[in-house]
Amino acid sequence: MDNFDSFRSRILEHYADFLAGEWHEYESLEAENKFSEPKPGAMPVAELLEAGEGEEQRKEMLSSMGFLLGKRPMSEIHDIPDYMKWMRGVRNLYKSAPDTVATGDIVTPEGFAGTTDGEEFNFYGMRFSMPRTEFTIAPSVVSTADYALQWESLVAQDMAGKVIPGIEGLQKVCGLSDYLMFEMLFSYLDQKFPEANDASKMSATHFVMTNMGFGVRLAMDDNANPFILLPFDEKIYGRSGLKLGKQYYVFSTPGRPMVKRMGISSPYLPDNAEHGKTLSLRMDGLRLPHKPYRYAFEHEGLKIEGELNENVMPMLYRYPQMETGGFGASMISPDVREDVVRQVKEQLGSDDPLKGADRLLALIQYAFPYEVDDEFHGFEKPYFFEECLYYPKSDCEDRAVFYSYLLWNALGLESQLIAYPGHEAASLKAESVWGGDAHYLDGGHKYFISDPTYLGAPTGQCMSRFRDVEPTVDLSYPE
DSSP: OHHHHHHHHHHHHTHHHHHHSOEEEEEOBOOOOSOSSOOOSSOOBOOOOOOOTTHHHHHHHHHHHTOOTTOOOHHHHOOOTTHHHHHHHHHHHHSSSOSSOOOSOEEETTEEESOOSSEEEEETTEEEEEOOOOOOOOSOOOSHHHHHHHHHHHHHTTHHHHHHHHHHHHHHHHTOOHHHHHHHHHHHHHHHSTTSOHHHHHHHHHHHHHHTTBOOEEEEOTTOOEEEEEOBSSOOBSSOEEEESEEEEEESSTTOBOOSOOEEEEEOOOTTTTOSBOBOOOOBOOOOOOOEEEEEEEETTEEEEEEEETTHHHHHHTOOBOOHHHHHHOBSOHHHHHHHHHHHHHHHTTSOHHHHHHHHHHHHHHHSOBOOHHHHTSSOOOOOHHHHTTSSOBOHHHHHHHHHHHHHHTTOOOEEEEEETTEEEEEEEOSOOSSOOOEEEETTEEEEEEOTTSBTOOTTOOOGGGTTOOOEEEEEEOO
C-alpha cells in the first residue's frame, strides 16, 4: 500500500501535465439495457390446472391463502389520478438547487444541528453545511490548457485539504454511497460557484475525487462539453460506457444520464494510473432529516402499514441501475425494514412458514398495483425495498426484491432472488409445496418458484414460458 500511495502521489504531482498534454479520442459504447425483452403490460394470470381429483380442495386452499380466482388486481381497479402532480414534485426535488428548501435539521459533518456557521447548500431539498473555507475555481474552463491551469490553481490553494474532510464527514453522517457523495460534492460546488460554467465545476469535482483516491477521469466531446468518467465496482445498465483499463461510465452533471454512443476524448495517463478506487453504489442505511410518508397495503386480512422518510426518495429516483441483486442487498431504512418484518411476523408467525409465504405472496400480487417502468416512470427504474412502499405502482423486479427479503427475514425461509429473460421472480427452499412442483436445484436443494408478479399463482407454479428455463440467481438469503 505504501508503494501504491507513493505511485498515486507521483501521478497527482504531474496530473496537470497530463491534462495539458495529449487527449486521446475514444468512442463510448451505447448504454446496455438490463431487460432485452419487453415486460408484459399487465400481470400474467396463472393458468387453472386441469380439473381432476382434489381440484375443489385445491381451489379452497387457494382461496384460504388469498389467491382469489377471477379477482382483478389493484392495478386494474385503481388509477393514480394525482400521479403526474406527484411525479413533478419528485422531479423538482431532484434538481440540485430548488427554489425553496425543506425545513428541518441542518446536516453538518459532525451530525444534525439546528444552526450552523458553515456554508449551507441544498441537496435534494434538504439543508447541508460544509465548513466555511476560502478557495476559488475558474469562471470558465474550455480547453485542455484550462483544465491544467485549474488543477494547478486548486493544488496551490490546497482545495482538496479544505474540502475532503467536510465531504467525507457528510458522507459518514448520512450513510451515502460513493455515488451519492459524488452528487453531493458537485451540488456543493454548483451552489458555491453559481457563475462558473459546468466544465469548471466538473473539473473541481474531479480534482477532489482524484485526491480522495478514486480512479475518476475527465472527458470532453467534440463541442468541449464536459464529462466525468466514473468507475464502479459493478456493472451499470442504462448508461454509456467505455473500457479504459477498467470499465468507465459517462456522466455529465448529475441527473443527466448519457445513453447513446458518442465520441469523447480523455487525457493520456500512464499505465495503471487509472487504478484508483472504484465507486460503490450499495448502502447500509441512509440517515437524513425526516419527512413522514404513510403507506398501507391490505389484502384478505393481511396488512402492512407504517411510515417512512420521504426525503430519501428523490435521492434514489435517478440512481444508477446496477444488477438487481445490488438493489436487494442494499439497505436504505433499517427502521422501516424492521417494522415491516415485525408486522409480517406478528400476523403470519403462527402459521406454517410455507403457508405464510403464500399469504404474503398473495398480498403482493393483489394489493401492490402493477405497471412497467417505461409506462410509469418513462425509463427502467428498479426499486430498493423501501421504494416498493412509496411508489404507487411497481413491476416484477421491485416485487421480487421486496418479497425475497421478507421470506428469509420475516418467515425464516431460505430464498433466492432469481432472473429469467425479461423477468425477475423469487424462490424458496423446501422439500415440497402444496401449490405445484415448479422448482430448480441449487447445491442439491430444491428451490420452488414463488412469483409475486404471476397473479393467482401460489408457490410452486411458474409461467409457462419459463418452465424449461434455468433461472440465474441474483441474490441468496441468507447470504
